[in-house]
């Protein structure tokens with residue numbers, strides 16, 4: 335485990351997967367296999383979408399426990415539907431609190447949060463802080479599908495978010511898709527921490543699977559592999575930004 339100063343001045347990488355369809359047998363088998371094999375020596379974090387109404391809760395739990403035993407574990411909220419990530423109304427923070435409470439009630443110990451469709455507002459951030467998670471919803475890139483005024487937090491580096499309540503939430507932004515790595519799109523090399531992500535559904539596609547293998551191997555060669563848990567324990571960013579007025 336490197337010291338904080340090493341993390342801040344070193345060249346590290348972490349990898350997470352948005353596990354959106356954990357009940358799809360093929361997607362799950364492929365994700366499990368990858369998490370077990372640790373390509374590039376990465377302990378891939380499983381950021382899992384909780385079961386929706388009508389989905390098999392017992393099977394979900396069994397799989398979530400397996401994922402949690404293999405690497406860092408977190409919550410990935412899809413607000414509107416399994417295939418519609420961003421909220422379309424209601425109280426987005428309330429669902430995050432409800433899902434967090436449920437995960438704890440069934441004995442799971444999530445430590446991370448990533449909002450579906452990269453959605454984060456100040457109230458959601460407060461809920462994430464209440465749950466004691468580290469947030470990974472900010473991105474270093476602007477997702478192409480977002481409208482110009484859609485709530486979204488763009489950050490290059492791990493940062494403390496100062497919330498309306500005055501608390502500080504650790505933000506470890508997602509910096510690269512695996513496709514970006516495979517295409518050699520690194521962006522600024524000065525970045526201390528590369529946080530690459532992919533979707534479990536990417537594993538259903540042979541070409542994306544191949545790109546993922548290349549991307550992770552490349553990342554493992556270029557950077558020292560850490561996992562999100564290492565960052566959560568050791569990282570104390572120098573930067574703080576106010577998130578009080580970020581809600582669009």
Ligand SMILES: [Zn+2]
Nearest residue numbers: 352419450451
């Ligand atoms: Zn998602």
